[in-house]
Each structure stands twice: as structure tokens, then as C-alpha cells.
Amino acid sequence: MPMEPLPDLATLSLPEIARLVEERRLPPVDQWQPAHCGDSEMRIARDGTWYHQGSPIGRPAMVRLFSTILRREPDGGHVLVTPVEKLSIEVEDAPFVAVEMKAEGKGRDARLAFRLNTGDLVTAGAANPLRFVEDDDGPRPYLHVRGGLEALVARSVYYELAERALAGGDPVPGVWSDGAFFPLEPAA
Incomplete structure (x- = not known):
């Protein structure tokens, strides 16, 4: 399924932005509690670049997809979570x-x-x-x-x-x- 194109902030009014935020449906990652399965071998650098096994992820649509299943754990760590697995991800500063x-x-x-x-x-x-x-x-x-x-x-x-x-x-x-x-x- 193709992802929606990124919005151009300059052309949107704040009410339009509020509507788009409201319409965005994110997965309920806070409700998923699978057992920890391991390390994703992924890292988010301080500049926001996502890496997998040391190489930058070059497809923005993949980064956007992964960002929707990102969760912050009570201990401050970060994980990628689905209903059946939870994988650690290193975050250098903010995701x-x-x-x-x-x-x-x-x-x-x-x-x-x-x-x-x-x-x-x-x-x-x-x-x-x-x-x-x-x-x-x-x-x-x-x-x-x-x-x-x-x-x-x-x-x-x-x-x-x-x-x-x-x-x-x-x-x-x-x-x-x-x-x-x-x-x-x-x-x-």
C-alpha cells in the first residue's frame, strides 16, 4: 500500500494541520506487550538518520513506516513493537x-x-x-x-x-x- 505524500507545511493553515494530525491513525503500540525478541540492529543518529546494520536506510517510506511502530519504554529505551515482537533500537538523542x-x-x-x-x-x-x-x-x-x-x-x-x-x-x-x-x- 503506497504511503501518502508528505504534506507541504508552507501551504497548510494551522486548522488544516490540526485536521491532518487528527486523521492520522497510528498503531496502538502502547497496548502491545509482546516478549522482547532481540535487537533490531537499527540506530537513529542524532541528525535523524535511520541506520540498519550500519548503513543508512535510503527509503523515506520505510523510515516513516518504522517510525509508526516506535515506542519509548519506561526505562527510557526505545523499541520497535508489533503485536508479536519487540526489538531494541538505539537512539542517539531523539528519534x-x-x-x-x-x-x-x-x-x-x-x-x-x-x-x-x-x-x-x-x-x-x-x-x-x-x-x-x-x-x-x-x-x-x-x-x-x-x-x-x-x-x-x-x-x-x-x-x-x-x-x-x-x-x-x-x-x-x-x-x-x-x-x-x-x-x-x-x-x-
Whole structure:
């Protein structure tokens, strides 16, 4: 069965994005509890590239398919899960990368939608918060995607967030989306 083409975020309104997110039916991986079967021999690099046995997976449709059965375990590990098997997968940082952002509105009325490297669309808000981590390489923003899975926000998208935060005029630099405020500085 062919997969739907990736949406062009620039041509969609935020209500259209919300509708597409609502229509997406993902497998109920949180309900599947098969015994652990082994290692998938797969790895997701920090830049979002998926590898199998050391070689990049060159078919985006395969990556999108695998991403739909990805789950974060209570111990923080990641697995690919089906009703009958569960295979470990190494994730160097976050399993997704937010590669594009679309913003509508200002201040408390703003909404920020992100397109992930897998084509998924996520609107930041209380259910999908943004968080910021400071490390030796500088700030690293993350967006909650689902079930404990996060997307590392690409550097270029982070610059867009920082520009909005500095222009926002809030006492603490941050961004609003879907009624929630996300300070750019990491929580103490």
C-alpha cells in the first residue's frame, strides 16, 4: 500500500494541520506487550538518520513506516513493537527531528506547528510541550511528539523560535503555542 505524500507545511493553515494530525491513525503500540525478541540492529543518529546494520536506510517510506511502530519504554529505551515482537533500537538523542515550523498569531494567541523529518505534523501545546536543555554545544530544544518520544528541534528552526521569543516582549524570553508558554531557558 503506497504511503501518502508528505504534506507541504508552507501551504497548510494551522486548522488544516490540526485536521491532518487528527486523521492520522497510528498503531496502538502502547497496548502491545509482546516478549522482547532481540535487537533490531537499527540506530537513529542524532541528525535523524535511520541506520540498519550500519548503513543508512535510503527509503523515506520505510523510515516513516518504522517510525509508526516506535515506542519509548519506561526505562527510557526505545523499541520497535508489533503485536508479536519487540526489538531494541538505539537512539542517539531523539528519534525525530523537527525540520520545519509554521507559526500563526502572536503572544498568547500563537500556534506553532512543526513538520518532523518523518513527515509527521505536531502542534506545540500542553499535550506536546517544548523544552530546552543547555549543554556544552549550547541550547538544545525538544518537542514532545507522543508517548515519551521527542523531536530534537533543528538548529534553523530553533533560531526561528529564538527570534519569536525575543520579539514577544514577555518578562522571560519564550514562545506561546496553543495557550501554553515555553520559556527558552532550561528549568532550574
